[in-house]
Amino acid sequence: MHKPSSPRTLYDKIWDDHVVLTLEDGTCLLYIDRHLLHEVTSPQAFEGLRAAGRPVRRPGATFAVADHNVPTSDRSLPIKDQQSRLQIETLERNVEEFGVPYFPLLSRKQGIAHVVGPEQGISLPGMTIVCGDSHTSTHGALGSLAFGIGTSEVEHVLATQTLLQKRAKNMLVRVEGQIGPGVTAKDIMLAIIGRTGTAGGTGYVIEYAGSAVRALDMAGRMTLCNMSIEAGARAGMVAPDETTFAYVKGRPYAPKGEAFEQAVAYWRSLRSDDGAHYDKEVVLDAAEIKPSLTWGTSPEDVMAIDGLVPSPDETTDPAKAERIRRTLSYMGLEAGQKLAGTPVDAVFIGSCTNSRIEDLRAAAAIVQNRKVVPSVRAMVVPGSGLVRQQAEAEGLDKIFRDAGFEWREAGCSMCLGMNPDKLETQQRCASTSNRNFEGRQGPQGRTHLCSPSMAAAAAVTGTLCDVRELMEGAR
Amino acid sequence: MEKFTRLTTVAAPLPQENIDTDQIIPARFLKTIQRTGLGKHLFADQRYDEQGNEKPDFVLNKPAYRKAGILITLDNLGCGSSREHAPWALQDFGIRCVIAPSIADIFHSNCFKNGLLPIRLPLDICETLMDDARQGENARLTVDLEKQQIIRPDGETIPFDVDPFWRHNLLEGLDNISQTLLREGEIEQFEQRANRAWIPSTEGENS
Numbered sequence: 001m002h003k004p005s006s007p008r009t010l011y012d013k014i015w016d017d018h019v020v021l022t023l024e025d026g027t028c029l030l031y032i033d034r035h036l037l038h039e040v041t042s043p044q045a046f047e048g049l050r051a052a053g054r055p056v057r058r059p060g061a062t063f064a065v066a067d068h069n070v071p072t073s074d075r076s077l078p079i080k081d082q083q084s085r086l087q088i089e090t091l092e093r094n095v096e097e098f099g100v101p102y103f104p105l106l107s108r109k110q111g112i113a114h115v116v117g118p119e120q121g122i123s124l125p126g127m128t129i130v131c132g133d134s135h136t137s138t139h140g141a142l143g144s145l146a147f148g149i150g151t152s153e154v155e156h157v158l159a160t161q162t163l164l165q166k167r168a169k170n171m172l173v174r175v176e177g178q179i180g181p182g183v184t185a186k187d188i189m190l191a192i193i194g195r196t197g198t199a200g201g202t203g204y205v206i207e208y209a210g211s212a213v214r215a216l217d218m219a220g221r222m223t224l225c226n227m228s229i230e231a232g233a234r235a236g237m238v239a240p241d242e243t244t245f246a247y248v249k250g251r252p253y254a255p256k257g258e259a260f261e262q263a264v265a266y267w268r269s270l271r272s273d274d275g276a277h278y279d280k281e282v283v284l285d286a287a288e289i290k291p292s293l294t295w296g297t298s299p300e301d302v303m304a305i306d307g308l309v310p311s312p313d314e315t316t317d318p319a320k321a322e323r324i325r326r327t328l329s330y331m332g333l334e335a336g337q338k339l340a341g342t343p344v345d346a347v348f349i350g351s352c353t354n355s356r357i358e359d360l361r362a363a364a365a366i367v368q369n370r371k372v373v374p375s376v377r378a379m380v381v382p383g384s385g386l387v388r389q390q391a392e393a394e395g396l397d398k399i400f401r402d403a404g405f406e407w408r409e410a411g412c413s414m415c416l417g418m419n420p421d422k423l424e425t426q427q428r429c430a431s432t433s434n435r436n437f438e439g440r441q442g443p444q445g446r447t448h449l450c451s452p453s454m455a456a457a458a459a460v461t462g463t464l465c466d467v468r469e470l471m472e473g474a475r
Numbered sequence: 476m477e478k479f480t481r482l483t484t485v486a487a488p489l490p491q492e493n494i495d496t497d498q499i500i501p502a503r504f505l506k507t508i509q510r511t512g513l514g515k516h517l518f519a520d521q522r523y524d525e526q527g528n529e530k531p532d533f534v535l536n537k538p539a540y541r542k543a544g545i546l547i548t549l550d551n552l553g554c555g556s557s558r559e560h561a562p563w564a565l566q567d568f569g570i571r572c573v574i575a576p577s578i579a580d581i582f583h584s585n586c587f588k589n590g591l592l593p594i595r596l597p598l599d600i601c602e603t604l605m606d607d608a609r610q611g612e613n614a615r616l617t618v619d620l621e622k623q624q625i626i627r628p629d630g631e632t633i634p635f636d637v638d639p640f641w642r643h644n645l646l647e648g649l650d651n652i653s654q655t656l657l658r659e660g661e662i663e664q665f666e667q668r669a670n671r672a673w674i675p676s677t678e679g680e681n682s
Contacts (some may be wrong), residue, residue, distance in 0.1 A: 027640045040495070063677045133557055152651075
């Protein structure tokens with residue numbers, strides 16, 4: 001705990017600026033600037049408000065969009081799955097009744113909440129941002145404090161615009177140096193999770209810093225912050241800088257004119273002070289990071305594409321050996337094998353981790369003048385209708401379609417298999433999403449998390465492979 | 476919220492690390508607009524085969540544990556998705572307390588909000604309790620929140636830490652929202668602060 005006069009971290013500063021009051025035991029009532037809602041984790045919260053006769057305290061700090069179980073096929077057709085339809089209709093009824101701003105399914109502004117928020121300027125630096133979804137950490141890339149909450153907390157924020165929270169510990173992840181060709185923000189983040197493990201960030205908020213992080217564009221920073229939760233941290237953040245301000249300027253919901261200048265002046269103060277205390281520090285050398293992917297069923301099961309799958313014999317801990325054995329069996333892999341050359345059945349390019357225009361450009365650069373191997377089902381699911389529109393304006397959709405990719409409407413899609421986009425039993429998928437848990441993309445599905453360019457390379461070669469082999473002059 | 480004071484029950488041992496909330500309840504069961512009735516989907520992929528029949532080897536399908544009120548696991552319980560459907564499913568099945576060496580933050584917080592007590596204890600103690608739990612109905616554990624202790628079948632007591640704020644809430648079964656709304660004046664004052672003037676509304680694009 002810092003004293004008011006001592007050097008503070010970025011997290012400390014945003015936290016301090018949002019404390020409404022502190023209870024005796026240190027629990028704080030934290031003010032929430034932005035609350036994003038989607039169809040899956042909000043219906044029970046609205047039902048709670050209705051039962052208690054409570055209004056939404058500040059509709060003007062709230063925004064709703066359906067993303068998790070929306071179909072990514074033709075939107076003009078009715079939604080076939082009755083339960084999905086009911087959930088989306090329930091959201092529409094709730095936003096109408098409680099006066100919450102909303103992008104309807106047929107709007108081209110619809111998309112994944114964590115893509116739409118930054119894209120529209122609804123999420124801004126210096127804000128506290130919550131959503132009933134663990135990947136809310138994405139918005140921390142703007143230099144905000146953004147974290148996922150449960151449905152009871154969704155109801156609490158709707159009713160009070162605050163949350164009861166305890167201050168988290170500070171963790172610094174510093175990535176220094178320059179990344180090599182074929183290496184992306186996703187590879188950096190997989191390397192970080194491989195180092196910290198999926199529980200390494202539990203109880204912490206991560207601040208990403210260092211020259212390799214500074215060099216990332218906003219999409220890359222969002223990829224990093226997005227997967228903070230896979231490192232166990234509820235929130236991840238990057239201090240706002242000129243890259244951030246240039247990104248925010250002119251976004252539809254961002255402040256304009258004098259208000260923007262006033263905001264930028266404040267945002268410039270949001271950087272960790274020299275000598276600020278971190279409870280934990282991790283340093284990575286960017287030059288050592290290779291194109292990477294996961295081999296197992298936890299995001300910490302990371303390896304470089306030229307590495308070997310681990311063997312249960314490598315550990316003396318019987319529980320760990322058993323986990324490796326169980327994971328290899330689930331994934332259909334042999335101990336010590338290479339992943340490069342392993343055939344895939346599906347390729348998914350999308351999700352709140354990697355579905356922005358920059359991600360699609362990177363994938364299209366690999367796909368151009370190549371064809372998807374016929375045995376592979378490959379799909380691109382843009383993060384929002386606007387990303388889709390931009391990609392079409394640049395001709396990326398044509399590159400993907402001509403190669404044999406499905407070009408779909410925006411939504412969470414095969415990241416979590418709530419809509420019809422799912423893996424079949426034991427299908428192997430190169431996926432740009434964030435979780436490789438058992439059954440995540442469909443019962444018995446086998447997920448390898450990787451970057452958009454690595455996923456594109458898998459689609460056109462039909463196997464997991466080193467994207468650098470498809471890039472001229474990369475090796 | 477349902478109060479939690481003292482619980483004496485059978486504990487189910489599930490010696491796995493990194494049990495994510497997708498395991499506790501897979502996403503395909505989240506298409507509900509209610510909180511209730513999720514117990515039948517608890518651990519669905521481990522508990523049922525592809526035809527929907529119970530797998531007899533899974534701990535919650537064994538006769539001794541079908542009414543277990545405590546679940547004991549290894550590290551990083553509840554990692555992943557923020558879905559509160561995970562504690563709802565546990566609660567609906569009858570689990571009122573989870574014990575693990577480490578518990579992921581969002582799941583930890585979601586448990587408290589549903590009258591479900593999450594307890595973090597060192598690995599060796601979890602393993603001792605797991606050994607007790609392996610004796611099924613022959614060994615009941617008591618969790619006493621008032622005294623902050625677990626009583627083993629042989630009478631030995633194990634103290635545990637719990638956040639005082641949430642301990643009080645669970646013991647009293649308090650509704651957080653009503654409590655917070657008592658501080659509405661302070662919330663309004665906060666909103667009026669001059670340094671917040673730059674924050675726009677979401678109710679329309681800015682020009």
